[in-house]
Amino acid sequence: FDNNKTCFDNAGIGWQGYSSTIQENKTPVGNWTMLGNNLVSTSTVKAIKNTQGVNVGSAYFPINVTGATLGIYGIHGQSNNYPGSSAGCVKLENDDLLLLAPYMKAGVKLIITDK
Numbered sequence: 001f002d003n004n005k006t007c008f009d010n011a012g013i014g015w016q017g018y019s020s021t022i023q024e025n026k027t028p029v030g031n032w033t034m035l036g037n038n039l040v041s042t043s044t045v046k047a048i049k050n051t052q053g054v055n056v057g058s059a060y061f062p063i064n065v066t067g068a069t070l071g072i073y074g075i076h077g078q079s080n081n082y083p084g085s086s087a088g089c090v091k092l093e094n095d096d097l098l099l100l101a102p103y104m105k106a107g108v109k110l111i112i113t114d115k
Helices: 094-103
Strands: 030-034 059-064 073-076 109-112
Antiparallel strands (some): 030 059, 030 109
């Protein structure tokens, strides 16, 4: 992690793009914080489910997005390991999620941009 900044080029976002306001199926642009109540698998091939029962790949890191239901947005994977689009979350490949897991603690700052 260079200067506390990391960028993933192969990330999936909300299937309707980005938004500066809370909108369904859009990824919220802004400065957010990690909640810290993460779900993490022991393997990139062993998928887990979030609290809504949705398959989220090898990990789910909930984000505190102002104005949204607590934990509805997050960073997660998918069982087939293809980031693809989401209903507003950021999706990464499963191996990238497991690399991030030790750093995704409560209060960690997250910046989401549309660039």
